[in-house]
Amino acid sequence: MTMIERRSLLAGAAAAPVLAGWTRRRAKAQAANTIRVALLCDFSGTYRDVTGPTELACIRQAAAEFNATGMNVEVVFADNQNRPDVGSNVTRTWIDRDGVDAVVDGGASSVALAVNDIVREKNKVFLNTSSATSDLTGRACSPNTVHWTYDTWMLARSTGGATVKAGGDAWFFITADYAFGHALERDTANFVKAQGGRVLGQVRTPFPGTTDFSSFLVQAVAARPKVIGLANAGSDTVNCIKQASEFGLGRRGIRLASLLMFLPDVHAIGLSTAQGLICTETFYWDLNDRTRAFKAKMRPQVSVPLCMNHAGGYAAVLHYLKAAADMGVAAAKASGAETVARMKAMPCDDDCFGPGRIREDGRKLHPAYLFQVKSPEESRGEWDYYKLLQTTPGEDAFRPMSEGGCAFVRS
Amino acid sequence: MDDIFGIPAPLLFGQLLLGLINGAFYAMLSLGLAVIFGLLNIVNMAHGAQFMMGAFAAWMLLAWFGIGYWWALLLAPIIIAITGIILERLLISRLYKLDHLYGLLLTFGLALIIEGVFRNEFGSSGLPYRIPDALSGAWDLGFMFMPVYRGWVVIAALVLCLATWLIIEKTRLGAYLRAATENAALVQAFGVNVPRMVTLTYGFGVALAAVGGVLAAPIYSVNPQMGSNLIIVVFATVVIGGMGSILGAILTGFTLGVVEGLTKVFWPEASATVIFVIMAIVLLARPAGLFGRA
Missing domain, CATH: 3.40.50.2300 (Response regulator)
Structure with a gap:
């Protein structure tokens, strides 16, 4: 190493802390x-x-x-x-x-x-x-x-309420076995019962890691419900709907209530299988x-x-x-x-x-929007999957504050 | 209606049948793993990813080239086997002389990379793949509704498993393969190209995973995680059956499917765990597995 190189290196080393201090101060001023x-x-x-x-x-x-x-x-x-x-x-x-x-x-x-x-x-x-x-x-x-x-209460009221109103008054739940599934099942079951419907049973499926739902679907069918409520989400819902169609649930007069389904799920299932399902979202691009x-x-x-x-x-x-x-x-x-x-x-x-x-x-x-999934013939373009069935205004869509039991609101 | 342990008999029969169907997938996948481990001494952690690639290959053939299910059943395994052969030649073959752990880590890393790439490209919620028209519909068995497609899966899996077992245990080629695992140098001395045979064996194991993927595509959501959800169970199957035992993998696969199916009736919350409980018990009682040689 020549002298000059070493000197410039040393100079650089000396300057480094100064530079670091400067950038740190600047970062601090910016952080505020x-x-x-x-x-x-x-x-x-x-x-x-x-x-x-x-x-x-x-x-x-x-x-x-x-x-x-x-x-x-x-x-x-x-x-x-x-x-x-x-x-x-x-x-x-x-x-x-x-x-x-x-x-x-x-x-x-x-x-x-x-x-x-x-x-x-x-x-x-x-x-x-x-x-x-x-x-x-x-x-x-x-x-x-x-x-x-x-939230689960809103989904229960919108999708669950509409399903009961359409005659689906005997329910069986397929529930993802953790906080979300339990809450969605609980809130929906309350709605079904409040409107005079019955809950015939439920099965709790391990989450994550369940891919085959056929066994749970067959158990559900054995209880002879009019509606199978899917208290799950994501690929669990996708797999349930695909497999329910495979096992011919629709042909036996059993409806599926996809209590939580999103547009990407519909995209994944495909319209030919998903058509006719109802679901609730608070946003749709169209x-x-x-x-x-x-x-x-x-x-x-x-x-x-x-x-x-x-x-x-x-x-x-x-x-x-x-x-x-x-x-x-x-x-x-x-x-x-x-x-x-x-x-x-x-x-x-x-x-x-x-x-x-x-x-x-x-x-x-x-507002909460109740949608029905379009048939492949009705869909006209990219992401065109939903028909709007019903709109619930924001003030009515969610659980009244008095029923929630929120501690700091009461105090 | 007769009850068995408080469960109506028809429901129980239905669950046994469904368990058998899931068992078909376990058997097919653990068979591939057992073949690869038995002959290459590689714990192929990429097996789940290759199963997933098989399903995606079927989807791509249909969506991009309009090639339907039956051709996909033939082409997808060939395509995925070729990718497997390339992997084996480029990477895995360098590890044969090292400890098992290196192969495990390499293939595990490959699985993560492959799944990551597919997730980035196709997202996680999956892609639709329809049941072929010839196999759609269902039989009414009285005690349950049996989709034709599921029946086909069991038959296809049984035929594949049986054929593989026959090839390895009863043919001259199988004898070469088994001999090569015992003493590669000696077999090579007899003029058999052992490295090429090993490469093709890996390709064959991978092809089995890909066939499983194509069979699974119409039932499960075709998504990048579909393999990693299954692979852990399949590994447990191989361990219970005895590492490297072909017959053990097949029998254990079907049996565990049935056990899991029954657990789904009696204690659904435990259905994801029951296989590992069995694995723990088997390992304690017979460390080499049910069909393994100690």
Whole structure:
């Protein structure tokens, strides 16, 4: 090594700490003006398509729209692997080490309930956009949480209610054996019974890891129900519907109630098998000009059909950022509960869900749409899968606050 | 109606039959694994991914080239076997002299990569694949509705399993293969091209996984996780049957399918665990497996 090289090396070594200190100071100054939003959901398993990369694209879209206004929004993400322990660890690391201000989604209900507790303990914000359990605004409600997109009570009322009304009054449930499945079964069973229907039985299927549902379908048929309620989601629902059609359930007059089905699921099943099924979502790209504009905006960035969870990620983050901008970034970073309180005080309006509001218990209120899956002949183009059957206004679609049992609302 | 343990007999028969159908998949997949392990000493963790590739190959043939189910049943295994042969030549063949663990890690890594690529390309919620017209519909057996397609799966699996067993146990080619596992150098000295035979054996094992994938495509959602959901159970099957035992893999596959099916009736929540409980018991009582040689 020649002298000159060594000298320049030494000079460089001396300069390094100075440079590092400078960038660190600059980063610190920037951090004070930066909102960090973190998406936690399934990126590799059965719920990947209904959340995952597509939801990430939607959240980045919301962040980009805000970055344009001069606020600095950073988006990070992680795979929860549908496991509460993984979700909890990631959330703690994000908040304790990485300075995350808001956790978005949470994913599977079991994970979401764990994240819910941590975010409350750390006084950050939890924008839940794809978990189903209505307990998030019931016994597990938190002043730091907004439950945006849908919940099991709403699905039970919309899909379950419509099915009972159409004569399906004897039910058997095929239930995913964890928090979400139990909540969806419970809420639907309550509805069925309240409307004079009967629940003949249920079978709890291991989650994750069940691919063959034929055995459970045969058990269900043996109970002679009029309706088999699918209290599951993602590829579990897809497999159930495919296999029910294989075992000729429809021909024997037994209806399937897909209590939670998303547009990507319909895409996966195919219209020839899925046609005629009913399901409930709070967003569909072809509802009105604003939703169509949202699709047009997102289409180049996504590969799976947009569903309500994706839209929920966009809309919840957008509203959160509006509140943060309104109260100032520093104040928003200081207290999650204050930020959520501001979100509740501000009326919501976005392209996906239209005007709405967030109730005191953290429940976002917007209309619920009951859809029927089109036949292959009726479908005219890309993602054209749903016919709108019925709209329930936001104030009626969700469980009344008085029935939820949310502790901090009563006090 | 007669009850057996509080369950109506017809329902129980139905469940036995369904268990047998799932057992057909377990048998077919564990057979491929057993062939590969028995002759190559490689624990092929990529087997689930190759099963999934078989299903995707069937879907691609239909969606991209309009080639239907019956041709897919022939072509998909050939295509996937070729990819397997390439893998064996490029990577796996370098590990024969090392400990089993290296092969396990390599194929496990390959499985993760393959699944990741398919997930990125096709998403996770799956793709539709229809039951071929000739096999759609169902028989009414009195005690249950039996889809024609499921019956076909059992028959196809039985024929494949039996044929494989015959080839390996009763033909001259099978004798070469078995001899090569005992003493490769000696067999080579007799003028048999052992490396080529080993490569083709791996291709054959992979083809078995791919056939399973094509058979599964119309029943299960064709998605990148479909293999990883099955593979753990299939490994348990191979371990219970005895590593490398062809007959053990086949019999255990069908038996475990039935046991799992019955568990789904009596204690559904435990149906994902029961096979591993059996595996633990078998390993304690007979570490070499039910049909394995200690």
